Amino acid sequence: MPESHLSIFPRALRESARLVDQTRNDRAARIHRGDEIPTLSLSDRRAWLEDWHPDYRDDGKEALQVGRSQGMMAPKELVRLLQAWPRESVRKLYARGNLEPDYSCDVLVIGAGGAGAAAAIAAAEKGAKVMIATKLRHSDSNTVMAEGGIQAASQECDSPLQHYLDILGGGHFSNDPDLVEALTSDGPLALAWLEELGMMLDKYPTGRLKTRHGGGTSRKRLHSAGDITGLELMRVVWDRVRVEKNVQLLEFCPAVELLVDEDGRAMGAVVERLIHKDVKVIQANSVVIATGGFGRLHIQDFPTSNHYGATADGLVMAYRAGLPIRDLAHNQYHPTGIAWPEQKKGLLITEKFRGMGAQLLNRHGDAFVNPLEPRDVTSAAIIRECLEFGNGVELPAGGFGVWLDTPLIERIHGIGAVKKNFPGKYKEFLHHGIDISVTPLLAYPTLHYQNGGVNITPQGGVNMPGLYACGEVTGGVHGNNRLMGNALLEIIVFGLRAGVAAAEFSQRMGPGAALKLDHLEPFLIELAQAKIPETQVAPMLLPRYGTTLPI
Numbered sequence: 001m002p003e004s005h006l007s008i009f010p011r012a013l014r015e016s017a018r019l020v021d022q023t024r025n026d027r028a029a030r031i032h033r034g035d036e037i038p039t040l041s042l043s044d045r046r047a048w049l050e051d052w053h054p055d056y057r058d059d060g061k062e063a064l065q066v067g068r069s070q071g072m073m074a075p076k077e078l079v080r081l082l083q084a085w086p087r088e089s090v091r092k093l094y095a096r097g098n099l100e101p102d103y104s105c106d107v108l109v110i111g112a113g114g115a116g117a118a119a120a121i122a123a124a125e126k127g128a129k130v131m132i133a134t135k136l137r138h139s140d141s142n143t144v145m146a147e148g149g150i151q152a153a154s155q156e157c158d159s160p161l162q163h164y165l166d167i168l169g170g171g172h173f174s175n176d177p178d179l180v181e182a183l184t185s186d187g188p189l190a191l192a193w194l195e196e197l198g199m200m201l202d203k204y205p206t207g208r209l210k211t212r213h214g215g216g217t218s219r220k221r222l223h224s225a226g227d228i229t230g231l232e233l234m235r236v237v238w239d240r241v242r243v244e245k246n247v248q249l250l251e252f253c254p255a256v257e258l259l260v261d262e263d264g265r266a267m268g269a270v271v272e273r274l275i276h277k278d279v280k281v282i283q284a285n286s287v288v289i290a291t292g293g294f295g296r297l298h299i300q301d302f303p304t305s306n307h308y309g310a311t312a313d314g315l316v317m318a319y320r321a322g323l324p325i326r327d328l329a330h331n332q333y334h335p336t337g338i339a340w341p342e343q344k345k346g347l348l349i350t351e352k353f354r355g356m357g358a359q360l361l362n363r364h365g366d367a368f369v370n371p372l373e374p375r376d377v378t379s380a381a382i383i384r385e386c387l388e389f390g391n392g393v394e395l396p397a398g399g400f401g402v403w404l405d406t407p408l409i410e411r412i413h414g415i416g417a418v419k420k421n422f423p424g425k426y427k428e429f430l431h432h433g434i435d436i437s438v439t440p441l442l443a444y445p446t447l448h449y450q451n452g453g454v455n456i457t458p459q460g461g462v463n464m465p466g467l468y469a470c471g472e473v474t475g476g477v478h479g480n481n482r483l484m485g486n487a488l489l490e491i492i493v494f495g496l497r498a499g500v501a502a503a504e505f506s507q508r509m510g511p512g513a514a515l516k517l518d519h520l521e522p523f524l525i526e527l528a529q530a531k532i533p534e535t536q537v538a539p540m541l542l543p544r545y546g547t548t549l550p551i
């Protein structure tokens, strides 16, 4: 093949890219013979994880000194936010005592990703007057970026029980079994609900749903919309939200504190209006937290696949309100974040590429790990290959990458397979002049998913009356390790459940007593006793890059 396709790479990368081209025929022949790198033994997996996975670095974690989960280990970057002082806007309101509402509704949903949208739809369908307050524009979320697919036991050869067992195994039995049961038994219904809204999932010409294996699945149950599953999911749920006259949307209005009445019932939230630069008080009969995860904390300086608003705000507010949290010591680093070009660093390259045969290669063009090892092991293998053996591809702006041989997919599945199966990534890279059907990609692990979070019941309740939570902000469904495709299912199942429960609570209880911030008091005393500097403030709202001033 002529080498013009390699001219897209800077000179420093070209020689290594050439080796990938040169070794491809031989590697394809070995795959054909079934002569691939074997999967690791359990003891080797553990050793690689302990030596190279970021979760196992003792210097990356710290014990919480204040709050309900004192003593729990969590990433340092998160601990700094969980034990922080409220924002100035809140401290002013706190000094004032009772608060007058600027807005009132039955159910306040905080966050407008997939979980928030599902909760809003369910609550509105129950007749509740719903308000959604979100940090950026609606849909600015992790949900819209999801690529690979959504799991649900939709096929005859499968069952919710089989799905349940896979999730428990994947989570190393650290999950909350009741939440897993709720997720898996509602799975087929959630998928049918999305299809009824108009979601276009991949199908055979007969109309039958296409399903694939994901890492750790004993049955093929991953459903996709090409490699833009999250975008397609959000298209339909947001169309539904928009036609719902009972839902009012406040964009660029991040919540910065929960409001709780003197009986300890959640009563709404304080929001900061980013455009007007002022503060508003929202009164609600019940509240749903759906603020997503914390990928933008760049734990241990890792790049991230997450959207800009993923800064743990919901966790911060919930923790201050005394809610227990769980499973935050283990996070998901996806093995294949984009390593080059620089402006795309950290963004995701879905596991589906490896599922279709793309191999991970070192700078010599040699495979070094079986492509279907679990995510955590593959991430550890990449870091080890780069840092222990010095076999990573050195990037022009510093750091390392390994090759993901996407053209090998064409070799295995025929010409056109990349464009057909990965229309999103194919187009995205064409914008940079890179045709990924002929040119391999450079990848490195990227911070991807918050495995744990706020404890919830199967109905999405937390241990505060009137307060509910759903989606990535919660913990327990995945334990300390999530399998691919279960997060998209989780946001629909628990979004709908939380929305119904919040609407029913609102109908049952009606308005509460005076709006207060008094629940902060014990927490503030603990902060002072622990000598946490008053400059340590949260929620962060948006990450601080370069010289940009914090919001």
Ligand SMILES: Cc1cc2nc3c(=O)[nH]c(=O)nc-3n(C[C@H](O)[C@H](O)[C@H](O)COP(=O)(O)OP(=O)(O)OC[C@H]3O[C@@H](n4cnc5c(N)ncnc54)[C@H](O)[C@@H]3O)c2cc1C
Pocket: 110, 111, 112, 113, 114, 115, 116, 133, 134, 135, 136, 138, 139, 140, 141, 142, 143, 144, 145, 146, 147, 148, 149, 150, 151, 229, 230, 253, 254, 255, 256, 290, 291, 292, 293, 305, 306, 307, 309, 310, 311, 313, 314, 347, 348, 448, 449, 470, 471, 472, 473, 484, 485, 486, 487, 488, 489, 491, 539, 541
């Ligand atoms: C690139 C990528 C690919 C993925 N691919 C898959 C996949 O194929 N399959 C799968 O199952 N999972 C996948 N995931 C994970 C999955 O997409 C997410 O876990 C899930 O969509 C989270 O949904 P959510 O509604 O809980 O949070 P989000 O979708 O992140 O929504 C959170 C919302 O809350 C808002 N918010 C945050 N803070 C505040 C605040 N203080 N006040 C008000 N609003 C706030 C945010 O702006 C956002 O609108 C992927 C994730 C990423 C990043």
